[in-house]
Structures are given as structure tokens and as C-alpha cells.
Amino acid sequence: MINFNGTLQQTNTGILPDNRGLNYGDAVFETLRVSGGKIYFWEDHYFRLMASMRMLRMEIPMSFTPEYLEEQVLETIRAQDGNNGAFRAKILVWRKTGGKYSPTTNEVGFLISSEVLDTPFYTLSDSFYEIELFKDHYAYSGMLSTLKTNNKILNVLGSVYAQENNYANCLLLNEKKQVVEALNGNIFLVNDYKIKTPPIQDGCLNGILRKQIIKILGQLPDYILEEASVSPFELQKADEIFITNVITGIQPVSKYRKKEYRNDVAKELLAKLNVKARLA
Structure with missing residues (x-):
């Protein structure tokens, strides 16, 4: 009963x-x-x-x-x-x-x-998208953190924090105070022609769109991709930040604290992602 x-x-x-x-x-x-x-x-x-x-x-x-x-x-x-x-x-x-x-x-x-869903292909949102760090709890590095399990209480609490403070999203830190990912996707930082994303070893989700973006960047000679740990201090030095997941595709970040960002690379990658999705 x-x-x-x-x-x-x-x-x-x-x-x-x-x-x-x-x-x-x-x-x-x-x-x-x-x-x-x-x-x-x-x-x-x-x-x-x-x-x-x-x-x-x-x-x-x-x-x-x-x-x-x-x-x-x-x-x-x-x-x-x-x-x-x-x-x-x-x-x-x-x-x-x-x-x-x-x-x-x-x-x-x-x-x-x-x-x-509203659209049959990936589109780039032009809405204002502000993020912040979620520091109440950590996403611990290790292989279990890379899996899509239904144990997502950390992401839920981060979402509540974002909603209560009028943020579009939050970034998670691991126990080493390294930036791991967003609440709903992987994160990429752009500095000129260099693009950086946290490695799987830091505890980020082994995302499908992360994998596809890495493949696309590997075919673009104008960019250099680095999979390396990301410090919170690097966020305000970046020219551009975007978040990836399989439903949204690419979500550009507009603002983190006092820093505002462009979305030029995100636009370029989105066009190539749509082509890749249709041909895959």
C-alpha cells in the first residue's frame, strides 16, 4: 500500500x-x-x-x-x-x-x-545571460562525476540559488576550487584564438556536445583547443564564454560579475554544429 x-x-x-x-x-x-x-x-x-x-x-x-x-x-x-x-x-x-x-x-x-521542442535545429539565443559561481557545495573530481546519473541534487541546489539571485546559470567548482562545468552543460572559455575547457579528470560531465565541439575545433586551424583546469580568476580574463549541451546546443554567456562577453566564436561554431548534426 x-x-x-x-x-x-x-x-x-x-x-x-x-x-x-x-x-x-x-x-x-x-x-x-x-x-x-x-x-x-x-x-x-x-x-x-x-x-x-x-x-x-x-x-x-x-x-x-x-x-x-x-x-x-x-x-x-x-x-x-x-x-x-x-x-x-x-x-x-x-x-x-x-x-x-x-x-x-x-x-x-x-x-x-x-x-x-520549439525549433528543429540549434539556434543562438540573444537574450541576456548572466552567470555566477555556486560555492555552497562542490562537484568532486572523479569518474562518477562524469556520468549522467539521476543523483543531481548539487545541480538542483545550484539552480535554486541561481533563481533566487536572478542568474541564468551557475558554474560548479570541484574540491580543488577549479571551475568544472555549468549546471546544465560543459563550459568553454575563449581568449583570442585559444579555447579552453576543463578536462574530464576535473569532474566535468563527459558531454556529447562537448565531444562534438572538440571535434569541430580540431578541424579549424584558426583555433587552438586546450583541455586544462580552469581557475575562477580566468573567467574575467576571457573574451568569450559559452555553455554546451545536447538540447540547447551552444549558449553564450553575456556577463559574469563585472565582465561582459562577446559571442563571435559561438556563432561560428553553431553554424558548423548544425551542419554536423544533420550529417552525423
């Missing part, structure tokens, strides 16, 4: 209340952008999901092939509104219940959800 928002009902099977992802944060997920019946960068998403499941000792079902999961995502979207629009889809995978801290099973269940 469970009491769900004041309504008594028999314990259901599957999602509530025995879901280990809900109860213990024992789940991983992938957020996907789908446009015109195509999942952007699907291969990268698939292999990241498989790697995350292996790291968390989840049993990967034989049915979890790239073709099967891709079709499950597209079928969910078709059931919602055909397949020609733009959608945000999410694959959530959790370990089935079998125990509390020592589960007796590593078998998994999954859920796919979708919602409509």
Missing part, C-alpha cells in the same frame, strides 16, 4: 515505489535531441549509456542494441506527434529492486519520455 499525494492505492509494479532510481539514485540517463525522425549523435549517446551502465555494474540486456533502443525512442515520438518535428527525449535506466544497499539483482528496467 502507498500514499501518493494523499491518495491511498495498492503498491504498483515497475516505477513506484520500488524504483531504485527514485529511492537511491541508482539510475543513469541519456537526454537526446531528435529532429525529423533522426536522433542527433545517436552513436555517441548509445556508447556513453553502455559505458555508464558498465561502470555502475548494471547488467546490459542482450536486447539493448543500438537499433532496438533507437527504434524505442522513435516509436515513442511517433506515438506522440508523428516524426517530423523536434523533440527532447530521455532514456532512463535503473537497476531493478532486489535489496537496499546490496541489491540481489543487476537487471535493469527502462523508461523513455519525450516532449516537443
